[in-house]
Amino acid sequence: MTKPAGYTSILQFELLWWLITALVLAAVLLPIYLNIRYFPFYGLNILVIVSFITMARHLFLLPYTFLAKREVLKIIIVFLCIPLIFIIVQELHKFQTYVDEQGVEMLVGKRPAEKQMQWVYFVQNEILLFGVGAVVTSAILPFRLILSVWRGRNRGTV
Numbered sequence: 001m002t003k004p005a006g007y008t009s010i011l012q013f014e015l016l017w018w019l020i021t022a023l024v025l026a027a028v029l030l031p032i033y034l035n036i037r038y039f040p041f042y043g044l045n046i047l048v049i050v051s052f053i054t055m056a057r058h059l060f061l062l063p064y065t066f067l068a069k070r071e072v073l074k075i076i077i078v079f080l081c082i083p084l085i086f087i088i089v090q091e092l093h094k095f096q097t098y099v100d101e102q103g104v105e106m107l108v109g110k111r112p113a114e115k116q117m118q119w120v121y122f123v124q125n126e127i128l129l130f131g132v133g134a135v136v137t138s139a140i141l142p143f144r145l146i147l148s149v150w151r152g153r154n155r156g157t158v
Contacts, residue, residue, distance in 0.1 A: 010066055021053045028126055035119065036108055040098070041127065044091045048130040051084065055137035059144050063158040071149050078142040085138045092131045099124065 028049060032039055058065055067074055099107055099120075108119040151157045 010064065010068075013064055014066055017053070017057050021050055024053060025049050028130075032123065036123075038109070039107070039123075041095055041123075044095055045127060045130070047091065048088060048127065048134045051088065051134035052130045052137060055081075055134065055141045059137055059141050062144065062148055067145075068148075068158045069152070071152060074145040074149050078145050081138045081142045085135055088131060088134050088138070092127070092135075095127055 025046065029042065029045055032042075032045075058067060062068060067077070104116060104120045107123065108116055110116075111119070148158050
């Protein structure tokens with residue numbers, strides 16, 4: 001079986017984006033890991049960062065990804081975006097409820113008031129940034145994939 005033309009470049013492009021995603025994850029989570037003793041939202045952080053970057057990448061760079069010519073996979077992803085949106089919104093709600101009920105001290109630990117608020121702002125803003133971005137891209141991506149399937153069947157393009 002021969003590999004399609006451009007297979008290695010698509011694979012390299014995919015690996016490059018996963019490396020970028022890993023670097024963003026490290027850049028966001030490493031300061032939290034080093035400065036906050038007990039942080040129960042690593043899973044949420046990883047979910048929203050990976051979802052946002054991956055969905056945005058496929059939204060804008062679809063012709064250059066491994067999904068470009070895989071119609072069945074595109075349709076599966078369309079239906080997987082629906083529960084993903086609900087999961088992310090539910091987890092963001094759990095995060096906000098935790099911060100509201102437990103207070104900022106439980107989230108970032110006992111620190112001087114100025115340092116404590118800096119960490120609270122950092123954590124809340126980065127979770128909301130990537131969380132809202134993940135929800136928005138997860139809501140838009142299905143339409144982009146459906147358009148791509150339609151173009152593939154009717155025009156022969158992505």
